[in-house]
Amino acid sequence: MSDIPEHCPGTQSETAGKVSACQGCPNQSICSSGKANLPDPAIALVAVKLSTVKRKYLVLSGKGGVGKSTVSTLLARAFASNEEANVGLLDIDICGPSVPRIMGCEGEVVHQSGSGWSPVYVEDNLSVMSVGFLLDSPKSAVIWRGPRKNGLIKQFLTEVDWGTSLDALVVDTPPGTSDEHLSISTYLSKSNIDGAIIVTTPQDVALLDVRKEIDFCRKTKIPIVGVVENMSVFICPKCSHQVELFPKTSGGGEGLAKECDIPFLGRIPIDPNLAKTCDEGINFITSYPDSPTTVFMIDLAKKLA
Template sequence: MENEIPEHCPGVQSEAAGKASTCDGCPNQKICASGEIIVEDPKIMVGIQERMLNVKHKILVLSGKGGVGKSTLTSMIARVFAQDLAKNVAVMDIDICGPSAPRIMGVEGETVHQSGSGWSPVYIGENLSVMSVGLLLASPDDAVIWRGPKKNGLIKQFLSEVDWGSLDYLLMDTPPGTSDEHLSIAQYMLPCQLTGAIIVTSPQEISLLDVRKEINFCRKVNIPIIGIVENMSWFVCPKCRKESEIFLATTGGARQMASEFNLPFLGQIPLDHRLTQACDEGIDFFEEYSDSATASAFIQLVKEIKAHIKE
């Protein structure tokens, strides 16, 4: 399959990364061979690990496909976790070229402050915070046109210089694919006892094809997979209440794929225009539509996540 990760990948930490014969054809070969992801200042790694000591569960949200709703799911999962006021929750947005967390979480235009202990994340509530490159831009319309090393540097700063405090859950929203940001976060987080990754897909085969690559990526770089979520599984018409499948699962959807890879299937989330509107307006979907099927689906999803991370 085109751009498939080699079956016998030596791993990003290996001296043979990007140079072995099995690396031929891998989309990340040049990055690995450059050594950018291998040589790191030990002080930075120590700084990251010290920050992460105060974070109980460190969860990546991944998908090989764009447009499946990773940022929406990350934000909604964080909001459900934060409904327990005894838990401290944060979202770290490492979708550097397409940062949408500030808009979705309702903090667009807020300013990141710096103190002696580092950058302070922006708080949505007393126990829910977010950090994103979108909070560092002069305007939401500014384009982030960066090569890999600069993206890598910002991820290091988010992990080592943000004063996250003591957290129960840190959810990390990622861009599509298996490239710079993913390799960096894997390198930095695996020594910090990464809890695992939630894989997001939509039902149609074109999405599942890319998500299969993401699963293979996780296995090659030893990222534990918590389970798979199927987003936009169905749509209920607000007028006639008829249920429709907008994106047909011609090959069995995420449930079948989870079975093929022997991974937990965490649940399905319906397509809901009210959720889209809430994300556009930055309002809390669960306050406005607590009795909706979509809210119930997210609450059930979080129960499944907690069960699989032994919370």
């Protein structure tokens, strides 16, 4: 038995799906049938389904806690501030879906019809889809292996009825470079995705993981729109004095962008009102139109649109 590999032999191997290491793998039957290397038909289906979406953006980081969901929701609301635009926000953070809470639609139910799943509309021109709408309770833990996550992301991309057309689709992702990221990059590979917006905070410990996300994008051929530095500075609401709560010991997001030769999109300051509106599910863009954060996001949305 020593000649039997301890790990996956790979889909190119003649023994794929046939050795002891393959026992229990959910893809064993596919590998053993010799069909593992055939293109997933869902890729073409996703391309057709999203062919009417004018702009498609992934919000990525690699690091947890840098504000990906905050940036995703702000960007979606900034796009939707143009009343003539139709915008969709897709949350593929399967284990930590915070988008429903931030968007003020926690507890809503997704309905299914002949045309597919109907997303939840938070504005007349802004709709949201998240696994959070499919759970019994916001406290319910999602304890799924990769294939089930992959299956749900496939359903989101092929069965959600976004309407006749979308001007922009923003996809919020979890931290890391694993199951969800591989699924979304594979399914969108033929869908002319506009690119990834990389979110970081100024600290070196965040930049370390963000570099891995940039490497992931390059290896999976996802175009990179640029880097956004979140939580850049704290601006006092009374005197407008700026303080760096997280010192940039190696250049922060701008330094990372220069190092990796990608565009730097700008800095989002820390605004206590933003944290408050996220907790309460209030539209920050319309509630605080003069905030530097709102000004930055509206400007970014205009550039991307």
